[in-house]
Amino acid sequence: MKINFSKIDFKKPSSLIVLLCCALTFFAGGILIHLLRGQDSHRYVFQVKPGMSSHEVATQLKQKELISSEFMFLLLAKIEMKADSIKAGDYELTTQMTTFDIINTLTSGQTIARRITIPEGYTINQIAQLLEEQNLGSAAVFKQLAKSYAPYDYMTTTNPNLLYHAEGFVFPDTYSISSGMTEQQILKMLVGQFDKKVTPEMRRKAAEKGINVYQLTILASLVEREARLGAERPIIAGVFINRLRQNMPLQSCATIQYILGTPKAELSIQDTEINSPYNTYLHYGLPPGPIANPGIASLQAVVDAAPTEYLYFVASSNGSHQFSKTYEEHLAAIERAN
Template structure:
């Protein structure tokens, strides 16, 4: 056998290997520095869950057409020493991003936030429903967690209380990141409440001889009763007056809380429902808050109006008629009923 053909064959193999290496090098360079699409790639929201490994993330990106090579994604993350530093969350990504750019984004935690607003006066049931409707969490799981969640000593956990977190989920606008659990959401919202209650407010509660739990309970009633800002301190003053005289608060929202929906007009039977939350049947405050009061309702309770009134009734425009005596109160009720029925 001739040696020349042998050398020729080896040369051809060597050239082939060089070509393959060049191609591989080009592929590596392309995937490492060059995005999938050099044009205006469509931006997608990719969710990285807390339990996902770097391999899982690479596969997810590949399946969504964000990167060319899932294996290379894993190798680059490992070489850079950040394979365990990729943060969970929702990321806005597109095929016109390089792998290094994507990795850098995930290391920094440059995630997409969604805004979630809890209106003042919402209770746990309503908040859980809102979370579910906006696809931010499991409503049933959120409610179950809210039953016993009491991270701060002023949050009471009595057998009569339906949700221990009721009233302490501060009404605010929150930035929600993808992958947040129901527990993390609840923790964030209750922690926000604790930050909002200033030392001055806590001291004021002590001056009034009230625990923070009592303040929150009373504030939740004011929040649900008052429709006009100027009436909040007056309504709070009425409640304080009734408490001092040992009169039941007779707050309709407490019965509505028992019913589970905002019934416009309560019947006699409704006010006779056996429940510790029924302020028609039980003197004093209910076991706990019935909703999440806003800051204005809280301040109305901490600084109530000095008023002689013991009664109030809502007019059809949302305002209230305040009365000193029961006779005045009955006259106000009759007057409002006449307006509603078109008699006046």
């Protein structure tokens, strides 16, 4: 049964008496239901979506068996003058909470934060999909924002071939995202974390190598996607820096994987011939931008790149790499790796 509360005249004594009787009946029934439920308590994350009416909230609560009566929920919310004060967000509710507790919680605005972990090496596309899968935002909106988002000077570039200005600067970490945060606010928080993590000392040491923050991030993204063992990160970074200094193409398979957009176990010769500015087999120098969002270990590996004479590396079946100084040594390493 549903009541149109807007038509009840709360100034009439008869109306107040009816409501008082209903409330007393509810309290008595509530105590009985509580006793019948026993001591078991189950927790739920209850989501109030923007624009939901109190009737819709009551229906959802009843379906989840968090309340025993939609009518009583609406009645008490009206008596408490909170029927129009329910706020959107995620709330933690339990089966042991009274209807009054639930009403007070849903009108308090004290929403729970959702935790999300962004893995090292994820791309903007992967992060956007992760946010959508966890109901934290729209993948399409996040990607659209990431195309032009560059709040820090070191993110600024005029390269027309760049896919996302924010690529590489969304720092991989575990975050608490408050309910109701927009995609813009989330992106701002993730990029802001990068700016905090890349310390002035790291920037200074990179500058001593002739590398600015943007170049540091690109190189770190390559290291992130190529390295499997932590100890090899500084060596791989050193190889890339050596090749740049000797005007050799980087020939990073990771850039081809970025172009393809989906993982491929083994690249073909045709893959390395794809016409793309990100193809480091065809184009010298760094790609237009980062190809992933590197973690602190890869960023630090570039800053502390190993002084080495290696110019080549090839992956072994166990995830490690064999490093070589000459092309002949590299060919022999490829044979061994196969």
